[in-house]
Amino acid sequence: MFEPQIMCFLCKWCTSSAADAAGTARLHHAPNNINMRVMCSSRVDPQHILFAFKEGADGVFLGGCHPGDCHYVEGNYKTLRRITLFKPMLETLGIDPRRLRLEWISAAEGKKYAQTMNEFAEQIRALGPLQLNEKALVQEVVKDE
Amino acid sequence: MTAKTPTKTKEKRIGLFVCHCGVNIASVVDVEKVADVLKDYPGVSISTDYVYMCSDPGQQMIIDTIKEKHLDGIIVAACSPTLHEKTFQEAARLAGLNPYQIEIANIREQDSWVHTDKDKATKKAIKIVKSHVAKALQNEDLAPIKVDVNRRALVIGGGVSGLQAALDIADHGYEVILVEKNPSIGGKMIQLSETFPTLDCSQCILTPKMVEVSRHPRIKLLTYHEVDSISGFVGNFKVKIRKRPRFVDETLCNLCGECEKVCPQIVPDEFNMGLSFRKAIYMPFPQAIPGTYTLDEEHCLGLSPVRCGKCKDVCDKKAIDYDMKETITEEEVGAVVVATGYDLYTMQALGEYGGEKYEDVVNGLEFERILSASGPTGGEVRRPSDGQVPKSIVFVQCSGSRDTEHHLPYCSKICCMYTAKHAMLYRHRVPDGQATVFYIDVRTGGKSFDEFYQRAVEEDKVLYIRGKVSKIFKEGDKLIVWGVDTLTGKKLEIETDMVVLAMAMVKADGVQDLLKKLKVATDIHGFVAEAHPKLRPVESLNAGFFLAGCAHGPKDIPETVAQASAAAAKVGDLFAQKELVHEPTVVPVNDELCSGCGICISMCPYGARSLDQDRGLAVVNEILCEGCGACAAACPSGAAQQRNQTDGQIFSMLRAMLRE
Numbered sequence: 001m002f003e004p005q006i007m008c009f010l011c012k013w014c015t016s017s018a019a020d021a022a023g024t025a026r027l028h029h030a031p032n033n034i035n036m037r038v039m040c041s042s043r044v045d046p047q048h049i050l051f052a053f054k055e056g057a058d059g060v061f062l063g064g065c066h067p068g069d070c071h072y073v074e075g076n077y078k079t080l081r082r083i084t085l086f087k088p089m090l091e092t093l094g095i096d097p098r099r100l101r102l103e104w105i106s107a108a109e110g111k112k113y114a115q116t117m118n119e120f121a122e123q124i125r126a127l128g129p130l131q132l133n134e135k136a137l138v139q140e141v142v143k144d145e
Numbered sequence: 146m147t148a149k150t151p152t153k154t155k156e157k158r159i160g161l162f163v164c165h166c167g168v169n170i171a172s173v174v175d176v177e178k179v180a181d182v183l184k185d186y187p188g189v190s191i192s193t194d195y196v197y198m199c200s201d202p203g204q205q206m207i208i209d210t211i212k213e214k215h216l217d218g219i220i221v222a223a224c225s226p227t228l229h230e231k232t233f234q235e236a237a238r239l240a241g242l243n244p245y246q247i248e249i250a251n252i253r254e255q256d257s258w259v260h261t262d263k264d265k266a267t268k269k270a271i272k273i274v275k276s277h278v279a280k281a282l283q284n285e286d287l288a289p290i291k292v293d294v295n296r297r298a299l300v301i302g303g304g305v306s307g308l309q310a311a312l313d314i315a316d317h318g319y320e321v322i323l324v325e326k327n328p329s330i331g332g333k334m335i336q337l338s339e340t341f342p343t344l345d346c347s348q349c350i351l352t353p354k355m356v357e358v359s360r361h362p363r364i365k366l367l368t369y370h371e372v373d374s375i376s377g378f379v380g381n382f383k384v385k386i387r388k389r390p391r392f393v394d395e396t397l398c399n400l401c402g403e404c405e406k407v408c409p410q411i412v413p414d415e416f417n418m419g420l421s422f423r424k425a426i427y428m429p430f431p432q433a434i435p436g437t438y439t440l441d442e443e444h445c446l447g448l449s450p451v452r453c454g455k456c457k458d459v460c461d462k463k464a465i466d467y468d469m470k471e472t473i474t475e476e477e478v479g480a481v482v483v484a485t486g487y488d489l490y491t492m493q494a495l496g497e498y499g500g501e502k503y504e505d506v507v508n509g510l511e512f513e514r515i516l517s518a519s520g521p522t523g524g525e526v527r528r529p530s531d532g533q534v535p536k537s538i539v540f541v542q543c544s545g546s547r548d549t550e551h552h553l554p555y556c557s558k559i560c561c562m563y564t565a566k567h568a569m570l571y572r573h574r575v576p577d578g579q580a581t582v583f584y585i586d587v588r589t590g591g592k593s594f595d596e597f598y599q600r601a602v603e604e605d606k607v608l609y610i611r612g613k614v615s616k617i618f619k620e621g622d623k624l625i626v627w628g629v630d631t632l633t634g635k636k637l638e639i640e641t642d643m644v645v646l647a648m649a650m651v652k653a654d655g656v657q658d659l660l661k662k663l664k665v666a667t668d669i670h671g672f673v674a675e676a677h678p679k680l681r682p683v684e685s686l687n688a689g690f691f692l693a694g695c696a697h698g699p700k701d702i703p704e705t706v707a708q709a710s711a712a713a714a715k716v717g718d719l720f721a722q723k724e725l726v727h728e729p730t731v732v733p734v735n736d737e738l739c740s741g742c743g744i745c746i747s748m749c750p751y752g753a754r755s756l757d758q759d760r761g762l763a764v765v766n767e768i769l770c771e772g773c774g775a776c777a778a779a780c781p782s783g784a785a786q787q788r789n790q791t792d793g794q795i796f797s798m799l800r801a802m803l804r805e
Contacts, residue, residue, distance in 0.1 A: 005803055007799065007802065007803060017227070019254065019255050020225045020227065020251075020254040020255065022254075022259055023225070023253065023254030023255055023256075023258035023259050024254060024258070026258055026259070027259060028259055028260060028261055029259055029260075031256075031259075031260045031262060031265040031266060031269055034269060034272050034273065034276075034802050034803075035251075035255050035273075036276070036795070036798060036799075036802070037226075037251075038774065038790070039730075039772055039773050039774050039787070039790070040773040040774055040775060042748075042773060042774065042775035042778060043773065043774030043775065043777060043778055043787070043790070044778060045777070045778040045779075045792065047792070048778075048792075048795055048796070048799065051796055051799055052799050052803060055799050055800050055802075055803035055804050056803040056804055057799075057803050068678075071677075071773075072750060072771060072773035072775065073666075073676075073686060073750045074750055075750075075773050075775050078748065078775050078779075082778075114259065
């Protein structure tokens with residue numbers, strides 16, 4: 001069976017802490033995700049997302065603080081705006097925008113984190129592997145070093 | 146922008162230490178395999194595993210290996226960095242390695258504890274570790290950013306919050322400059338009659354504090370002064386303070402009052418909310434501090450002896466000087482407390498209640514003056530229009546508050562309590578008078594607050610009607626209040642002698658200009674925004690600015706005093722530091738790549754970035770940068786790169802995680 005690779009960018013203050021909390025509570029979930037801790041979800045540049053797709057991610061996940069709770073006041077709103085604008089662009093590049101997911105998960109929501117990881121893995125599994133032609137298009141946008 | 150990796154230090158030597166955490170990691174992740182696979186990974190000089198890395202022997206092993214193998218960076222694959230990052234940074238420091246060369250790969254909370262499939266969990270651990278090696282190869286040695294602190298504070302506002310903050314900071318042993326724009330300190334609290342829920346006299350409890358401030362050896366009191374401009378940053382502000390001319394030398398004035406007697410100009414008295422009159426040369430109230438007369442330029446017939454000059458003629462002390470000019474002085478401070486207070490929502494905004502049209506419809510502060518022993522009626526309840534004792538008063542709560550559709554959506558917090566107090570004091574002074582209160586809800590959250598409200602209802606027989614007032618108008622010498630009792634559903638028409646509106650509290654008039662100068666952020670209602678609503682309630686987002694009192698939002702006296710003391714304590718925290726130390730993982734500007742577009746400046750919530758006009762480049766004040774990286778993600782030319790989390794590092798990590 002196809003096992004997708006899911007790249008997760010997690011805010012240090014909330015969703016990464018939620019991932020730790022899920023661990024502490026031993027909330028087992030699908031192992032498809034691989035996490036990168038960033039200071040704020042607003043640190044994530046759409047370029048990073050495209051690069052992740054190019055390098056082999058089948059899905060990309062962004063976890064930030066709930067609206068109003070951002071450690072940096074408004075970083076999550078910046079992220080929301082960026083992702084909202086970025087999704088139609090993904091579509092024009094031939095990548096199903098459902099492969100990119102943004103969720104607000106607080107440090108207290110270990111359970112929500114584990115559930116979301118399972119759900120998203122399931123969704124990407126259903127979408128199947130990111131197709132080569134999709135990759136080709138991304139390659140045009142993100143040039144290799 | 147393309148994915149660029151900065152030139153790697155080719156000979157960088159990385160050490161990997163994989164922790165078993167007893168069986169916590171080792172039972173799910175094949176730790177030996179992880180260490181083994183990584184042995185040949187580019188840059189890895191040594192890769193090993195151990196049962197408990199955080200134990201003393203584990204840490205010693207790391208220290209010894211760093212020294213022995215001349216490592217330039219290490220990865221500890223173990224638990225979450227929130228637990229032991231500091232531990233391993235300290236170990237590295239002991240081994241002579243820069244603490245910012247340490248990477249923690251989280252293979253416990255985010256791997257072994259959440260997965261059961263050994264093979265998959267091990268593969269995942271390998272990916273996680275590889276990504277950290279990729280990052281470590283590009284980590285720079287960093288040192289905390291340090292700047293000096295000027296241990297003097299500026300407090301803006303001389304109300305109860307400013308006074309409390311100034312006294313506390315001064316008592317901590319630091320110098321304070323207290324700036325108040327009005328002729329006297331005391332703020333709104335000095336205008337109040339008695340205070341809930343204990344009914345102690347406001348002047349009796351505030352005047353000792355005012356005197357203490359004026360006499361404190363470490364407080365420089367600047368009344369009739371305003372902040373003109375401010376520059377600099379936390380610990381190092383330069384403030385320009387404008388002195389408005391008082392035309393009276395406060396060191397000479399002996400308060401004889403002769404000037405006031407001869408002054409021909411009569412002006413509504415601000416202290417009494419316009420319910421009485423003062424002269425153009427005046428003392429705001431008898432206990433005013435500093436104790437001096439002030440000549441109000443706006444209402445004086447003209448600052449020339451040719452035009453009037455009566456006050457100058459009678460002043461024996463020669464204290465009056467018509468030639469005084471506005472002056473600007475500069476002060477250097479390290480912290481600023483914003484205690485600029487509040488104002489009341491205007492009567493004009495509530496036209497249907499007739500506040501502007503009818504003298505006998507007054508707001509809460511006007512009624513405070515009517516109740517005050519030092520007020521225009523000497524504390525007797527008399528209505529403004531004809532001086533008669535009102536036989537009935539209708540109190541309208543939430544006048545402008547909690548009305549999302551037409552007025553202000555928020556609760557002004559203190560009105561329920563002061564309305565109960567008003568009604569109670571009215572009933573004490575006019576025992577046969579009828580006090581009726583219209584309310585939406587009665588909110589009495591506070592120590593001894595509900596008991597106070599119950600007393601108003603039960604002992605003082607105040608009639609509470611749940612409902613809103615739709616219109617207030619005059620018929621003869623009576624006021625007619627139209628309202629509805631929402632508990633019975635009946636329409637009401639009440640004839641009354643006087644109406645008191647519990648007007649909403651709003652941001653202080655004109656404060657937005659000051660806050661703009663300070664670059665202090667506000668909420669949508671113009672109140673000063675706190676850095677975090679729960680965890681940093683007395684700090685502004687802009688480092689070095691602290692907030693106290695109603696400048697931050699409606700609150701009562703105890704809460705104001707508590708917040709002022711908290712703000713002073715935070716100023717003390719700042720001043721107690723030998724120098725300010727700040728995380729170096731900030732986002733500097735690469736001058737060669739920056740085009741000066743200014744996008745990063747608009748991204749920064751801390752005002753850390755600005756445009757250097759001369760060079761046409763963005764510049765960053767590193768002490769203000771909190772390192773969120775929002776600007777780095779937005780910079781179209783890649784000139785904004787977060788230290789030790791550059792785009793190059795992120796791309797390398799992604800490749801290490803995903804490619805194989």
